[in-house]
Amino acid sequence: MDITEFLQAHGLRPSTWPMFADPAIWRFFGEGIRETLLISVVAVAVSFVAGLLLALGRLSTRRWIRWPSIAWIESIRALPVLLLIVYFGIKGSSLFRPIFGPDFDLPRFWAGVLGLSMYTSAVLAEIIRAGILSLPRGQTEAARALGLSHPQTLRHVILPQALRLMVPAMMAQLTTVIKDTSLVGTIGVFELLRQGRTIYTQFFNPIEVLLIVAFIYFVICFVLSQLSRRLELGRAPRLARIKIQEVQLRDQAA
Amino acid sequence: MIPGAIVFEFPKDFFGGLWVTVQISALGLAGALIIGTGIALLRVSPLRPLRWIGAAYVEFFRNTPLVVQLFFLFLGLPLIGFRFASDTFDNIFRAACVGMALYHGAYVAEIVRGGLLGVDKGQIEAARSLGLSYVQMLRFVQLPQTFRSIVPPLGNIAIALVKNTSLASTIGVADLLFGAEVVESRTFRAEEGFGAATVLYLFLTGPLGFAVNALERRMLIAR
Numbered sequence: 001m002d003i004t005e006f007l008q009a010h011g012l013r014p015s016t017w018p019m020f021a022d023p024a025i026w027r028f029f030g031e032g033i034r035e036t037l038l039i040s041v042v043a044v045a046v047s048f049v050a051g052l053l054l055a056l057g058r059l060s061t062r063r064w065i066r067w068p069s070i071a072w073i074e075s076i077r078a079l080p081v082l083l084l085i086v087y088f089g090i091k092g093s094s095l096f097r098p099i100f101g102p103d104f105d106l107p108r109f110w111a112g113v114l115g116l117s118m119y120t121s122a123v124l125a126e127i128i129r130a131g132i133l134s135l136p137r138g139q140t141e142a143a144r145a146l147g148l149s150h151p152q153t154l155r156h157v158i159l160p161q162a163l164r165l166m167v168p169a170m171m172a173q174l175t176t177v178i179k180d181t182s183l184v185g186t187i188g189v190f191e192l193l194r195q196g197r198t199i200y201t202q203f204f205n206p207i208e209v210l211l212i213v214a215f216i217y218f219v220i221c222f223v224l225s226q227l228s229r230r231l232e233l234g235r236a237p238r239l240a241r242i243k244i245q246e247v248q249l250r251d252q253a254a
Numbered sequence: 255m256i257p258g259a260i261v262f263e264f265p266k267d268f269f270g271g272l273w274v275t276v277q278i279s280a281l282g283l284a285g286a287l288i289i290g291t292g293i294a295l296l297r298v299s300p301l302r303p304l305r306w307i308g309a310a311y312v313e314f315f316r317n318t319p320l321v322v323q324l325f326f327l328f329l330g331l332p333l334i335g336f337r338f339a340s341d342t343f344d345n346i347f348r349a350a351c352v353g354m355a356l357y358h359g360a361y362v363a364e365i366v367r368g369g370l371l372g373v374d375k376g377q378i379e380a381a382r383s384l385g386l387s388y389v390q391m392l393r394f395v396q397l398p399q400t401f402r403s404i405v406p407p408l409g410n411i412a413i414a415l416v417k418n419t420s421l422a423s424t425i426g427v428a429d430l431l432f433g434a435e436v437v438e439s440r441t442f443r444a445e446e447g448f449g450a451a452t453v454l455y456l457f458l459t460g461p462l463g464f465a466v467n468a469l470e471r472r473m474l475i476a477r
Contacts, residue, residue, distance in 0.1 A: 074463070078417075078456050078459040082420045083420055083431055083451060083455065090444050175317070179317075182319035182321045185321075193319065193325075197325075200329075206326070207334065210325055210330055211326075214326070217319055218313075225316075246410055246470065249361060249411055
């Protein structure tokens with residue numbers, strides 16, 4: 001018989017709802033929320049840059065850039081994000097020791113960012129690529145005919161349009177990343193779920209704590225997903241919409 | 255030393271784990287399809303309260319992390335006197351399967367609903383005016399037409415599900431990722447261990463991905 005059964009059998013588990021009136025508990029949750037939001041924003045920012053490079057790599061006309069990009073994106077997308085997070089949680093420090101010296105210790109936060117953005121960058125790359133491919137070919141042709149070089153065409157014509165088209169899809173991806181941050185607790189980042197686990201191991205009240213944690217995640221993600229729906233995918237061409245739907249279904253992780 | 259040999263040094267952790275991953279995926283997917291179809295029918299039902307329940311289900315399960323749901327199933331439920339099995343290991347295994355089914359059921363529901371709404375309204379009206387009851391109309395007219403168009407997106411859900419079974423390792427199910435972690439903690443050969451797990455995951459999700467992509471391309475041409 002484990003402790004929770006024992007407590008329950010003897011009626012020793014009183015309702016713990018009153019303890020949540022204490023502001024100290026909420027300060028504790030607040031720290032978790034801050035960490036969750038911070039790590040997701042940093043991870044999305046990092047993955048946006050990496051994803052843009054990967055998308056351009058996959059669209060490159062040079063084979064020795066295109067094929068490795070395809071292989072990288074597709075294999076990362078086929079992996080569980082938790083595997084990447086756990087790997088960097090264990091080996092993150094020693095990966096950087098050749099660069100930063102033998103005493104380097106990778107902060108947990110950055111190990112989490114690394115794992116999350118390695119995965120998210122591959123997903124964002126696919127979203128950005130769908131946006132670029134959905135633009136009418138006339139745009140590129142006109143730009144080239146006007147004498148713009150290939151990089152200039154990308155920089156001034158293609159990317160501004162494609163990225164604007166993909167804003168709602170990227171916002172939807174942000175909600176996925178926020179849900180995924182619940183996984184970096186397993187490598188010791190003190191995000192929302194991890195804070196909740198600390199509380200319920202002290203007070204034996206996982207039901208109350210997990211309901212509150214779920215509710216907080218729900219509010220954040222629900223608001224964001226409603227916002228991205230408000231922005232509408234309707235303007236994106238059909239092919240891009242299909243691609244985005246695929247990406248969102250396949251790569252929504254935890 | 256041969257790369258990948260670690261798999262055969264610890265076959266129980268890797269292949270046993272792979273088998274558990276496959277089991278959770280299969281059971282979870284079956285459950286998700288059943289739950290998802292049920293919720294989708296609620297969402298398109300003519301009764302407003304039923305539609306409301308369906309919508310609440312979908313929004314709740316899609317907007318909370320799967321890990322939180324898993325923790326609730328295996329830690330929270332026993333406290334209110336509900337266990338999936340008296341044995342602890344059976345309990346977490348079943349909790350993982352149920353968690354997968356509940357979470358992905360919400361996504362399946364949205365896809366099935368999209369498919370149901372995609373069926374031409376004239377078909378439904380024609381079926382009803384021919385004297386078919388609502389249930390008969392669903393069974394013989396609306397659902398069969400739905401299934402064709404939703405196969406590729408459901409394939410994507412299946413891929414996501416296989417990847418997400420790795421979260422079961424956080425509640426202690428000895429799946430593939432768990433096996434890799436165990437091997438790493440015994441041997442400190444992280445690259446080999448996680449590399450082997452990576453290959454085994456690719457082995458599961460890779461063929462699925464190819465199949466779905468091929469199907470999608472065919473559907474694009476057909477439409």
